[in-house]
Amino acid sequence: MRTPLSFSLLLVGALVVFSAVAGEREFSRGGGDAARVAPEKVRLDTGGLSRKSFPKGFIFGTATSAYQVEGMAHKEGRGPSIWDAFVKIPGIVANNATADVTVDQYHRYKEDINLMQKLNFDAYRFSISWSRIFPDGTGRVNWKGVAYYNRLINYLIEKGITPYANLYHYDLPLALEKKYKGLLSPRVVKDFADYADFCFKTFGDRVKNWMTFNEPRVVAALGYDNGFFAPGRCSKAFGNCTAGNSATEPYIVAHHLILSHAAAVKRYREKYLATQKGRIGILLDFVWYEPLTRSKADNLAAQRARDFHVGWFIHPIVYGEYPKTMQNIVGNRLPKFTKKKAKMVKGSIDFVGINQYTTYYMYDPHQKKSKDLGYQQDWNAGFAYAKRGKPVGPRANSYWLYNVPWGMYKALMYIKERYGNPNVILSENGMDDPGNVTLAKGLHDTTRINFYKGYLTKLKKAVDDGAHITGYFAWSLLDNFEWRLGYTSRFGIVYVDYSNLKRYPKMSAYWFQKLIARKKH
Secondary structure, rough: OOOOOOOOOOHHHHOOOOOOOHHHHHHHHHHHHHHHHHHHHHOOHHHHHHHOOOOOOOEEEOOHHHHHHHOOOOOOOOOEEEEHOOOOOOOOHHHOOOOOOOOHHHHHHHHHHHHHHHHOOOOEEEOOOOHHHHHOOOOOOOOOHHHHHHHHHHHHOOOEEEEEOOOOOOOOOOHHHHHHOHOOOOHHHHHHHHHHHHHHHHHHHOEEEEEEEHHHHHHHHHHHHOOOOOOOOHHHHHHHOOOOOOOOHHHHHHHHHHHHHHHHHHHHHHHHHHHHOOOOEEEEOOEEEEHHHHHOOHHHHHHHHHHHHHHHHHHHHHHHHOHHHHHHHHHHHHHOOHHHHHHOOOOOEEEEEEEOOOOOEEEEOOOOOOOOHHHHHHHEEEOOOOOEEEEOOOOOOOOOOOOOHHHHHHHHHHHHHHOOOOOEEEEEEOOOOOOOOOHHHHHHHHHHHHHHHHHHHHHHHHHHHHOOOEEEEEEEEEEEOHHOOOEEEEEEEEEEOOOOOEEEOHHHHHHHHHHHOOOOO
């Protein structure tokens, strides 16, 4: 997971907008006598939803990422990633927390997989740490890292859980950042394809569902437009960065991410598909942008936001070029695909993962363009979180996350109608509570149940209305290291006591267990 952004709010100061008080208040609403009952004993309402509500073969899973759950960041041969360097900057992460240990899935993977099995999940979406396999990004293999992923994959299969392996979740090997400025260099394309190739060759006999990148837009925008994420680059006007150019670097990085994705897909299809018979896609975040008013100007602002957000990546992958909106606004700052590269990029997905959490209103700010150019400035769109004084939805702990199920429906139908109804996996969805919530209150997470119920109801409606959606992954299995929020935000359906790393399934975990129970034959 990450923070999908209103860049206007993504200032370093916004980091501490936690609203712990509001979070506690939400929990106590579901309290009363229920707070004294073990979560697995509470009667749970699935809102009429069950496995039967979804098409045959529909996959239910949970998701995590390597850096957020594994721990062992500097052990057993793993090389540092750009995030290992970034979190060392004082004040970057809440309470100066690190992911050195986080929830130690490296050692506790069996316990976590047993939980997934107990809760009736079909699949687990995890990420592979590039620098755990190649500590220097290329060349020397860390076989201890390979052995870890073999153990994880084998135990998933033993327990009847399908592995969904994602190759990159924000964690570029630091060695490549130092060697050639990482994602800013075209050299990363071959290096990523080589890393992907190694993973296909090594794990592809068992892993049949591959994803190249998680949220490449977040990587490019938060890493290079406002410096909020690693490697922390931006123009002076947009963040507290020591280097960067917000006018050009986000677009260069995105271009290299798209080419890296396509190069990896090409390797898979040419070398492994015939024997391994798997499939490969990419994971894109998509905030739904709703026009604030019915005015033409606000409608155009919302469309610009969609094009600059999800269109930036899915448009080239489906149509072989960037959205015309972007071409017109960004002009010669936007890299171009050669005919050969466009051919490689176009059609380079068997499925697309959509990470969908929230919805914002967008409006035309009716203001002159800023003299400082940057990715977010190029949208020329204003964010609003309320309409006529009414919030777009109830807010979770994170300042950016509003509970707006109808936005998920609109987002999924938009992908269906604009991009040829591709095979979609809803690859992330969830909400967070404050990190300091007590175990008793944390387990009785009725607010999260209501969140999931609302979103899954709208997901079903999108399926019923013809969207080709074949799976749903809850974010996240476990409370974990939430990037710049550290341990002050809990997205898990399983509570983790950070003092001893014990796992406690929350009420929402048992809600899923009931929802996706299989009929006994």
